[in-house]
Amino acid sequence: MLRCIVICPDKDLAASLRNAITATGEVSIARALDTYPNTVDLLRVLRAQAPHIVFLSFESLDRAPELVKFLESEAPGIQIIAVHRTMDPKILRETMRCGVREFVAEPFDRQSLLDALRTVYELIQRKPPTLEVTDQIFAFLPSKAGVGTSTIALNVSAAMARRPGMRVLLSDFDLNSGMLRFMLKLQNEYSVIDAAEHAMRIDENLWPQLVTAIGAMDVLHAGRINPNLRIDTMQIRALVDFARRNYQALSFDLSGNLERYSLELMQESKRVLLVCTPEIPSLHLAREKIYFLRSLDLDSRISVILNRCQKKAMFTKQQVEEILGVPVVKVFANDYHGVNRAVTNGTCIDPATDMGKAFAQFAGDLLEVRAPGALQEKKKFLEYFAVQSRALERSNF
Secondary structure: OEEEEEEOOOHHHHHHHHHHHHHHOOEEEEEEEOOOOOHHHHHHHHHHHOOOEEEEEOOOOOHHHHHHHHHHHHOOOOEEEEEEOOOOHHHHHHHHHOOOOEEEEOOOOHHHHHHHHHHHHHHHHHOOOOOOOOOOEEEEEEOOOOOOHHHHHHHHHHHHHOOOOOOEEEEEOOOOOOOHHHHOOOOOOOOHHHHHHOHHHOOOOOHHHHOEEEOOEEEEOOOOOOOOOOOOHHHHHHHHHHHHHHOOEEEEEOOOOOOHHHHHHHHHOOEEEEEEOOOHHHHHHHHHHHHHHHOOOOHHHEEEEEEEEOOOOOOOHHHHHHHHOOOEEEEEEOOHHHHHHHHHHOOOOOOOOHHHHHHHHHHHHHHHOOOOOOOOOOHHHHHHHHHHHHHHHHHOO
């Protein structure tokens, strides 16, 4: 069903119009505004509701044409139907001058309204409305629990948000072991589950209550542990669509359990950043996950972040690339004290430190550099790793 918003300061006229629209059964009313909004507020409504049609009152021949011009620039393809109390020739000429071809007036005859809707529907079919949306979507996936994925997702997202003109959403989708609420000492009782449950009806008024703003980064935490919680595909898609319209970058902190909703989020992502440490158990599970994700045609999006590297690590960056067959796009050193200091204070790692600068550099790389292609596996070292991995598996029985 098509979605519309109604902009009509005349309350009686607006009420009559809403009743007539509802009676057609062809259009749902997403929002009704009883004043002419400024451009900032109207853009928020557009990004929240993504309407196909705007019913716009032409009782003000100053404000209405301004809004038509704004709508056409910010949402190309959106269809505008002019509204007035009468078929005033002067108003008709003004709407035509603005490029608005459909006009309805009281008493909003059902057939006339259906004819106008039929016309705009055909136009929408040919050219659907488009709003600017981001493709900067990053899923952070741990090879195993405890490899520092939440720390990386948080600090990389915060670094993105410090860049000019950026608004970033960081969402914790680890529903059983989410750490962002604890790491940032968040007090908001609303969580990603609440956002998912309201995904079909989120608007610009509800959303700020669900997230916690930290500078230009909004955080949506995972809430309290509840193993019975589930998020369905339609909720995920609606939530991501809303976020793509309202942020310049999205980061998903995943559990690593490959739940159905996590796979859906990875399908929506530009990059899947697999976090592992240079240790056999972590690399073994990383390789298993890569094999699985390849079966879903996600292999071209996968890159590896090698975390907590010591100077004399068991495996080098090059060896890890050989083992996993995908590029290592970033190596982070082990900064135990810096991470613990940040968690104690409920903040991100200090941007002025070496670790903070590393996060800032990587954030810039993610936003500006295209993902490199997967590396080809080199068999000699893989054979060695397979022997080590099988030995480890036997030792666990």
